[in-house]
Amino acid sequence: MRGQHASKSVNSTHDLRSTSIHHSFLTSPFLFALLWLFSLAALSRAQTNPPPASYVRSYVNDIPDQPLVTVTVSNATGVSCLTIEEDLPGSAAPLNISGDGMYLTNIGVIRWVRILKLRARTFNTASPGCPPAIP
Incomplete structure (x- = not known):
C-alpha cells in the first residue's frame, strides 16, 4: 500500500510541474511580444492609395493601325x-513596350513595375481594321 501511495504522489507532483511550466510560458514577456508582432503583421497592409502625382496619356496615330x-x-x-x-x-495587341514593361x-494590360526614375513610358498597339479607342 505504501508503494502505491508513493507512486501516486510522484505522478501528481509531475503533473503539477508540467502545469506550472506551461502556465509560466503563457504569461512570459516572450509570448506577449510574439503576439504583439503577429497583431502588427495582421494589421499592416500594402499602400493602395495613389501617390500625389500627375498621370498623362498622349496618343499619336502617325502610322495607320x-x-x-x-x-x-x-x-x-x-x-x-x-x-x-x-x-x-479587346482587339489591340502591343508591339513595342518601352522600359521593363x-x-x-490573361488580363489584357501592360504593366511597368518598379519605376524608380520617373520617365515617360511608351507602347505601340496594332489593331487590325481600325485604331483602338484608348480610354
Missing part, C-alpha cells in the same frame, strides 16, 4: 517606386 501611346508621370515627390498599368482594348495577356 499602329498608334503610339505615351504615358508620363510627373510631380511624384517622395515616391521611390511606382507601378503603372495600361488597359488595352510587360504585357499580361
